[in-house]
Amino acid sequence: MTQPPALPSELTIYTVGELRPLYLDWLRTFQDEPPSGARPGETLDLDAQAVSEVDGAGLQMVLSLANSLKQNHCVLQLFAPSGVMVNACAALGVEHLVRSAVSEADTDGVVA
């Protein structure tokens, strides 16, 4: 497994409790057996196209995952983030998660 599991439709306080173990499992597998292609500084894509609802707790969990990967010298980036996700990242000042993908996404309503 190279890339982390895709984010679900609902990324909120109601789902983060279930999502954390899922990503933690993936992270452990990733740390034990780094994929052959994963090198320091490599960017890992987190599929965020399905996200239709996100709140501060949801985004915090993604940032936490990004922090964990950073310790493994990898960079997390959202892949094809939905408009909702792009807006949320902009609102929380973490556009760097989506910066390279933003041109592909629906940027309507980006506020920062």
Added chain:
Amino acid sequence: MSHPSESNSFVSEALPAFISESQEQIESVEQLLLELEEDPANRELLDALFRCAHTVKGSAGIFGLDEVVAFTHHVETLLDQLREGQLALTPSVSTLLLQCNDQIRTLVASAASADGADPADVQAREVLVDRLQQAGGTGVQEVAQVPATEHPAQPTDVDASTSRVRGDWHLSVRFHTEIFRNGMDPLAILNYLRTLGHIPNLVCDQLAIPSLDSLNPEDCCLGFEIRLETLAQRDQIEAAFSFVRDDCTLHLIEPPVTERDYAELIAATPENPRTGDLLVALGAISTPQLEQGLASGTETPAETASTPTRLEPQEVEGEQVFDSAEPLLQKQAKARENRSNATPSDDNRFIRVHAEKLDAVINLLGELVIASAGGLLLARQSRERQLTEANQQISELVEEIRNGTLQLRMVPIGETFSRFRRVVRDTAAELGKDVRLDIVGGDTELDKSVVERIADPLMHLVRNALDHGLESPEERIAQGKAGQGTLTISARHESGSILIGIRDDGRGIDRTRVLQRAWERGLVERGVTPPDAEILNLIFAAGFSTAEKVTNLSGRGVGMDVVRRNIEALRGSVTLSSDPGKGSHIALRLPLTLAIIDGFLVSVGPSKFIFPLDAVVEVIESADAASAVDALGRNIVELRGQVLPVVSLRALYALDSPEPERCSIVVIRSGNSRYGVLVDHLLGQHQTVIKPLGRMFRSLRGMSGSSILGNGEVALIFDVHSLSQMAAQPTARLHHNPANSTESHTS
């Protein structure tokens, strides 16, 4: 988004809680407005007032109650002008706001019902909105009017209408760990903040978020440094955080923000060692400035200055941000640990429980009390020592549970009293009187069900005092009194009852006029003048009214007789005293609870009776204690030199069981008087679950309820006050309510 059906069910489930909480906020608004009238310069009251209105508006928005939001918005706008000192809280503004609050109350209440809006209310609201706008003038920009989902207008440097200069504010906010669990979302707050102006830059303290293995996903670790370009005032910016006031730490720096302000911010947040770096990332200060500030600033704490945990110059996306992550995370973990170890001294947590659920528990508890009494009785009859002891223990535990559970339903009466502030204010104004309301003992507690049922009688008594008792300022001054009248409502506990007093310093009751009216109404035979105390009591007679003109206040079809009936239905009593020219005092005595009391069980023949234990003073055991008779033909007993009237239950209720050789007299206290009750046997203390009397027996004098004993027998509970009146009457008049036996009454 969630499915529509789910949201609908969420709304319908949460709506009652919203309505109940909003009603509390609306009550608070009213109280705060009334307090502000007394103390118009009190900034805290004004802020609290604004918060209440803002909370109602905010929560109504969540439930899509657009009318509440729209109307409250106008009120909020005016409140804001008051806070900014653009407007003074004159009595007319206060009256307007109170009327608006009434409309908000109506709007919130109508959210609960399916009925459409009342056209009269809609019209009234339109009129109020016009008046609000007139009161506020038209020159104020309504900053908060932009809906949260829209983008702000392009920034302009100067707003012509207000001549306010748009400035760059700096906000440093750290949300507390509990915020998610408290149902709030920092994302929503930041989105709202954007509606106040333009945010050119915002930096998230990403390092504060732990890595996934140590993250509790329900703990919030989000913090931000924000630059905000806005015309809004400090209050408006703070209002964006009003819902999370206790769930975040906010530093707000007014424009123009100087280097020194930033240095002070860094010094003020030693727990956030990354603040300086975040400010650099924000572009607020440069790295050399930060270094200079850290090295020189006396405001900078020594620890931070000597061991700067500063990051390398960075971009917000922060490739280098993680270099010092470990020590910082440790620091943060330590800070969090410290916080969690802190004693939760001010952590006043409440659980909101539906009153019906509590009532159901109390009903079950009543059954439990009866069942445990039954168990104890059977155990005693079996003469098995261990079984009796075990049952005794159960019984004691049940009693503890009983006390604890009844305590849950106890509420301070002050809330009910506070409602009268508005009544007194409006009524006095209507009548052209000047009245001060004093509330004494508002924290006295009594059963919620009693509180609910005395609110109306109390309201009537207060209105009565205002209408009939207190005089106009001119009249008072002419009599050498202060122009302002005083109405005092007080409450205190006294031997198992609550005593509520309503005292005014008005004209008092004119006994001649009362008597005249009683003669006219045929309540008293013409020409007969009863004793003074009885004349006053005529006011409580059905069909009595001394109001010479029917005002809005009197003439509502509710007389003092209804008040007395309502109070007596609660096993309470009303007494009235009056000093002509000096004022009147009405005292209401009510039981603390309507559910379960400690009783004292006695028997006369096979019939069982219960006295409230608090009313029992002592017991005299004597064969012929009550054989003496006074001049009025009443049985009396001499107790330590004091003569007490004695009621014989056997004679009173015509119980035809044979008299025992020895009998006992239970001495009962009622108010200031004492009297004796002749009974056959004393059966001891008994936890008494109060059941209402059946319709047939409501007319039975001296009784207030019934109770079921452990063996299934029924016992009647005495109303000690009405029994005392019967004890004071000559014996001959006691027999007009003959009854056979208590068992036949209740079977």
